[in-house]
Amino acid sequence: MQHIKLLLIILFVSAFFYLYKLGMNPPGLFADEASTGVNIYSILKTGKDEYGKILPFGFRQMGSYTPPLYIYLSVPFVAIFGSSEFSTRILSAVCGLIIIVLVFYLLQSLKICKSKTSLFFGALFFAVTPWLVFFSRMGYEQNLAFMLFVLSVVLFVKSLKNSKLFALLIPVISITTYADFPMRFLMPLTFVIFGLAFRKEINIKNNLKFIAVGVFIAGIIQLPNLYMLQTDSFLSKKEHFYADTVSSQAKKIKYLPPTATVSLAFVREFSAQYTNYFSPRSLFFLGDPDPQRSIPEMGVLYQWAILPYLLGMYLVYKSKVKLTRKIIITLLFITPLTGALTHQPFHMQRTLAFLLPLTLTISYAIDAFVAKFGNKLSTVAFTVLFLISVMFLWRGYFILLPQLRADTWAAQFKQLAQFIRENPDKHFVIDQAKNLKPEEIAYFQLAFYLKTDPKILQSTSDPSIVRNYYNDVDFSYFREFTNIETKPIDWGESVWKDEILVGDTVSISDSEVKLHNLTQVLEVKSPNNQILLRAFQTNPVGTDRNKNSLKK
Numbered sequence: 001m002q003h004i005k006l007l008l009i010i011l012f013v014s015a016f017f018y019l020y021k022l023g024m025n026p027p028g029l030f031a032d033e034a035s036t037g038v039n040i041y042s043i044l045k046t047g048k049d050e051y052g053k054i055l056p057f058g059f060r061q062m063g064s065y066t067p068p069l070y071i072y073l074s075v076p077f078v079a080i081f082g083s084s085e086f087s088t089r090i091l092s093a094v095c096g097l098i099i100i101v102l103v104f105y106l107l108q109s110l111k112i113c114k115s116k117t118s119l120f121f122g123a124l125f126f127a128v129t130p131w132l133v134f135f136s137r138m139g140y141e142q143n144l145a146f147m148l149f150v151l152s153v154v155l156f157v158k159s160l161k162n163s164k165l166f167a168l169l170i171p172v173i174s175i176t177t178y179a180d181f182p183m184r185f186l187m188p189l190t191f192v193i194f195g196l197a198f199r200k201e202i203n204i205k206n207n208l209k210f211i212a213v214g215v216f217i218a219g220i221i222q223l224p225n226l227y228m229l230q231t232d233s234f235l236s237k238k239e240h241f242y243a244d245t246v247s248s249q250a251k252k253i254k255y256l257p258p259t260a261t262v263s264l265a266f267v268r269e270f271s272a273q274y275t276n277y278f279s280p281r282s283l284f285f286l287g288d289p290d291p292q293r294s295i296p297e298m299g300v301l302y303q304w305a306i307l308p309y310l311l312g313m314y315l316v317y318k319s320k321v322k323l324t325r326k327i328i329i330t331l332l333f334i335t336p337l338t339g340a341l342t343h344q345p346f347h348m349q350r351t352l353a354f355l356l357p358l359t360l361t362i363s364y365a366i367d368a369f370v371a372k373f374g375n376k377l378s379t380v381a382f383t384v385l386f387l388i389s390v391m392f393l394w395r396g397y398f399i400l401l402p403q404l405r406a407d408t409w410a411a412q413f414k415q416l417a418q419f420i421r422e423n424p425d426k427h428f429v430i431d432q433a434k435n436l437k438p439e440e441i442a443y444f445q446l447a448f449y450l451k452t453d454p455k456i457l458q459s460t461s462d463p464s465i466v467r468n469y470y471n472d473v474d475f476s477y478f479r480e481f482t483n484i485e486t487k488p489i490d491w492g493e494s495v496w497k498d499e500i501l502v503g504d505t506v507s508i509s510d511s512e513v514k515l516h517n518l519t520q521v522l523e524v525k526s527p528n529n530q531i532l533l534r535a536f537q538t539n540p541v542g543t544d545r546n547k548n549s550l551k552k
Helices: 002-019 031-046 069-081 085-109 116-127 130-135 142-159 163-176 183-197 208-221 223-229 243-251 258-276 280-286 303-318 322-334 352-373 375-404 412-422 442-449 454-459 463-467 510-515 540-551
Strands: 428-431 479-481 484-487 500-503 519-525 531-537
Touching: 002 085, 002 116, 031 069, 031 085, 031 442, 031 454, 069 085, 069 142, 085 116, 085 130, 085 142, 085 352, 116 352, 116 375, 130 142, 130 352, 130 375, 142 163, 142 183, 142 322, 142 352, 163 183, 163 208, 183 322, 208 223, 243 258, 280 303, 303 322, 303 352, 303 375, 322 352, 352 375, 412 442, 412 519, 412 531, 442 484
Parallel strands: 428 484, 428 500
Antiparallel strands: 479 484, 500 531, 519 531
């Protein structure tokens, strides 16, 4: 009963950080969130995605073929709360709270935290760690995948005592592959490595019946993935692998056969990426280099945890609880693999599962501290650390992030959508050049904020996309629906039409404004006074006069 009270306190604190201003911070919808929201709404209203595909196995979206589980599970939330930032993100927050319960159980059952004090603070620090708070407030699939991954670990631990649960564990592993793209590779790998590492504990011969039932159900669940495996959609993100880097490095290695040089170059790149995930510098100071996947001036873990991290690694290695030691070491080995195979040096989104073994490791050190210094002193020390931690978290996430990352989160499109809504008789051209950053893609955000009828989006989509849905992987930023066109501005055409041109200060420069006699009707700035976009009314008559005067 006392443990339940502790857990409820942790959940109450966590719910505040996960839900406070969930619909307002992050300050806008990143392209992945907006495209997810558009498709949730489309499935709810029509049973089809934005292109008109009935209940797809993977959502084409931006050519990524996102695993579908998050979108389908979010439909009830949008049905209840309506289409909004809050309803798009709430499933992630719910998953974050479930993860806390699962980790609380693991800290108990694996005998990592032997006292109520270490159990409470181990779970509490996990609940408010920047890494988990960040993804518990995101409107796409990573936190759902993490929740299912942790659930799989919990079921595995319980299956060692109750072999009937293997019939449930293996299907859950299979379902997880529909939650997040990296899980398509991480979960089968986890299944194989855990099977080999724990073959004695599993006792396959005696538990074959339950394992066979689980494998049979998991096989049925995998039929959609097996279908997609035969199409271009399954490996739609293969460009994230560093093949070009390996190739260029291999060319620098001389006096060896080509196969050997490629292998050596791959080992070098992979080992550098892999070990970077264990680097204290990456975990506690730098974090993810992408501003869309990080909190300003914070790593993914609190800096004070660097000593518990190092001490915890030692304590795990020396642990006398053989099962716990083996589980943590296996998880530490497996979970960074999906990040180490991509070209970015520290990708917190693709390695969110790595947070689980890190938490178990740090909790070992917290328990050792409590055992040495007692409950009273430990409670005072960890309470002070908790208050300092959430103070930095509040500053970084709730103050700095909306101030400094408004452009990164495409906050400008919400204000633009409102302006478009107020001017339904105007035709808008939103500049979309090639090689856009994700936060510059206007189509999804505008469709989301304007709550565009999904049938309109489907009717304006190229019909050939549905006919060749899982092989047509090329995504175009250019769309036309209602009174909106997202495309590059053609200065030889647009200025002769009565329309409103929208872009940033580069795509619509002051010289173009003056040359074509444009009238500014909207300017959107970030909280730090940076111009994010501007809208201009064309003046065909004035442009014609300018042209005639130039001729004279």
